Amino acid sequence: MEFKTLLTSAAIVVLSAGFASAQDDSILAVDGDVIKTRAAAPAFAENLDTVYSGWHFRSGETQALQMDDFENPAFVFVDQGIDLFDKVEGSEGKACASCHEDVADFAGLRSSLPRVENGELVTMENLVNECRTERMGAEPWKYTGGQMTAVTALIGLQSRGMSINVAVDGDAAPFFERGKDLYYQRVGQLDMACSNCHEDNYGVMIRADHLSQGQINGFPTYRLKNAKLNSAHARFKGCMKNIRATPFKVGGEEFKALELYLAARGNGLSVETPSVRN
């Protein structure tokens, strides 16, 4: 075969054979930089030894899409994020770039969110909308909409390769506990909890899908299924609908607590934003 479409020369990869029943041993390198996709599980996650990024559970072709920033379809949306970052909006006549001159300064933000500020749990979407409404005098963006995912992907990208490290103690403790309760709580007609699939059965096939641990280190993620960026809350909502439960509100207290708990379950993995998943 004269050329392989998806394996670029810059990618260092060892691909295991097709659909293994457990996660594979491949190494994720993006344009030469290795990204940590497995780590020792955090102590509080008693039922896990190792945490694995969702990358490991995808087919070889899907994994390859994430190994090159041109091949990665998410970057079309990151480009849109750059345009939005520079766009002047609102009564104050400012763009994000007016205050945040270099988006690269956001390195380290994604890896520490969600976090507690003044007794409230805040996510990146909250911070973006706070800036827009309070400092730009602009309309807030829809929490899981295209503009928000484009910009949170851009900001998240600045932390790519950095270890997820969210605080779970001190002020964060009550939110962490809430998130943990939600993770193990059975819901819906199918009466299932997140843990039933993502802790008890990761690595196993559910019909033709390869179940992951449900880590969120790669969000917002480009899903092949809808050919666009998806935020974590949108994914939580979809999962709950699959279990035939009434989903919690995106941007609401339940999903934010769940996001904190899930982020913490991935402490030690690297930020992969923007990732490519099924």
Next chain:
Amino acid sequence: MEFTRRNLLALGSGAFAAASFAGMPAFASKTDDAISAFTGGASVTEGGIDLTAPEIAENGNTVPVSVSAPGAVSIMLLATGNPTPAVATFNFGAMAGTRSGATRIRLAKTQDVLAVAKMADGSFRTAGTTVKVTIGGCGG
């Protein structure tokens, strides 16, 4: 002839079989039509063309495929099981570095993906591969 129930039944099922046989290769003929339009009815031989697609597509929305046919003037890609088989036609110009191209396609279901190349000498070559398209797990 006196029609016993047995006769009637045999006649009926025969007619039914004939009718369904006549109507059967619906999708196959759409592919054949597309190929005929491309070749002008000329014969197509196998080989001389490389078609690469995954054995199992993670998601039918985005299936990477690549095709290469040294000496080809143009290559047509077909998805025989899609509502419309035509996918794309690569036409190579003077500045083409190789007679090859790669893209990402939508496949409605498990099917054969075909490539038909028109060679510089006017002949036509073909290659095909089966791609399994799966349904996601929780339906989500």
Next chain:
Amino acid sequence: MAKGVKPRVKVPKSAAAGDVITIKTLISHKMESGVRKDGDGNIIPRSIINRFVADFNGQNIIDVTLEPAISTNPYFQFKAMVPEAGEFKFTWYDDDGSVYETSKKIKIA
């Protein structure tokens, strides 16, 4: 003009005269296939990029006819000859009549 359509192109900055280089192109476009239905059961009309052309210094490299089976955000990878320094021009044609263009220069190393 379809909304939010943006091309992205990857071309090396320089090459040796006579090299064959790999070009990758992408354009953000929904590629509405014409078989989907909306909430009321009505067919959403087809609206796709139907043609992609790449030229170098006015000469054609590749001319692709696209059908609705090309995925959202059409991606193409192909090879081009670089006999001399010059400019690549990439053009996408939309069903709605819009034309999207971008170009990249290349130097001879």
